[in-house]
Amino acid sequence: MTDFLADLSRLPFEGPDSENPLAFRWYDADRVVLGRRMEDHLRFAVCYWHGFCWPGSDVFGGGTFDRPWFVERDPLAASLAKMDAAFSLFRVLGVPYFCFHDRDVAPEGATWRETEALLDRVGEALEARMRETGVRLLWGTANLFSHPRYAQGAATSPDPEVFACAASQVRRALELTHHLGGENYVLWGGREGYESLLNTDLRREAEQLARFLHLVVEHKHRIGFTGTLLIEPKPFEPTKHQYDRDCATVHAFLARHGLLGEFRVNIEVNHATLAGLSFHHEVAYAIANDIFGSIDANRGDPQNGWDTDQFPNSTEEMTLALYEILRAGGMGSGGFNFDARLRRTSVDPHDLVHAHLGGMDTIARSLLNAADLLERGELSRFVESRYAGWSGELGRRILAGEASLAELGELCRDADLAPRCPSARQEMLENLVARRIR
Secondary structure: OOOOOOOOOOOOOOOOOOOOOOEEEEOOOOEOOOOHHHHHHHHHEEHHHHHHHHOOOEOOOOOOOOOOOHOOOOHHHHHHHHHHHOOOOOOOOOEEEEEEEEHOOOOOOOHHHHHHHHHHHHHHHHHHHHHHOOOEEEEOOOOOOOOOHHHHOOOOOHHHHHHHHHHHHHHHHHHHHHHHOOEEEEOOOOOOEEEOOHHHHEEEEEEEHHHHHHHHHHHHHHHOOOOEEEEOOOOOOOOOOOOOOHHHHHHHHHHHHOOOEEEEEEEEEEHHHOOOHHHHHHHHHHHOOOOEEEEEEEEEOOOOOOOOEEEOOHHHHHHHHHHHHHHHOOOOOOEEEEEEOOOOOOOOOHHHHHHHHHHHHHHHHHHHHHHHHHHHHHHHHHHHHOOOHHHHHHHHHOOOOOOOHHHHHHHHHHOOOOOOOOOOOHHHHHHHHHHHHH
């Protein structure tokens, strides 16, 4: 076993005044914030796919990253070398969790049986490394988008044999996640969408996707997995339109197909912005509708309409989301998973450390901002006062269904109502938040 980052020790916390580029300035795992350790609030995770599987390629050029497992000819040996590198990064960062797709950790074999055997073999190695290091699995998932068989969808494929292959993959990935003590399982429908309505039966594909999700729920209960099932919304890319484009769309789909209570959402920052929404909105919507689950932390480039998956660096964006999360009681079984990748010109292995360090510090700093906002209570008091009328007699009767449309019409006529709402004070509140951003 080789240590990918043998020249680095675990990153220390040195405080906001530190000039050490390899030290945390804000993330202090043991610092207590609102009665809970910072590590327990944020539940940081490193993802396998961008950090250790992506070679630094793009649509115009090949990989730029020099990683030993990319040139290893034996696929199993390459997987184990990749695992060594991953746990080396987990050690340096001191993160409590990681996440993976099945094909991130184990290669595809020549046959289905060989593929499953490889996953079992690597799963045993993962279990040993987790036991040795204490690093836990935040969530697992299956890659239902890379193989050519999924070019026209997985659960929504026009071919039921492809549906069966996808179901088989999810079954094994869910079982491995359960075996490794994973706290969640994610379904991301990267190919569940369409390029053209000319060749698409929308009703049929929706029914297929719903049946697939029900199968996952049934298997979860059959094997005794007690973790949370998560769906990750995304509006488009690689397909023109995806069926889980945002939190509201997922919520409606779950409600229509009898799946509410079985799934929550894993919200990615860059996916929210691709949908034309703010990350703050998506988190607030999910919490308001009891479907909030977990976070994929990254950002997009405002000059680029693509899913650029850059590491987060905006404390304002993260503060607003964390304010909603703290108000709702915290992350639950979820966490902040860095679904972010290096720029393809950042070819030094140490760049992985700098990228994650910066993201962790950004989110830790935002946690302190959000806790400050919550403790001061200025925002919540204003919102409560703005809706105070609904706690009065008229508001109570309307919401209780005790006032008919005709009765309300008579009330307006008899009382000659001419209500005028007080100012919503948006600018004042924005200034208030700005003063709390560190």
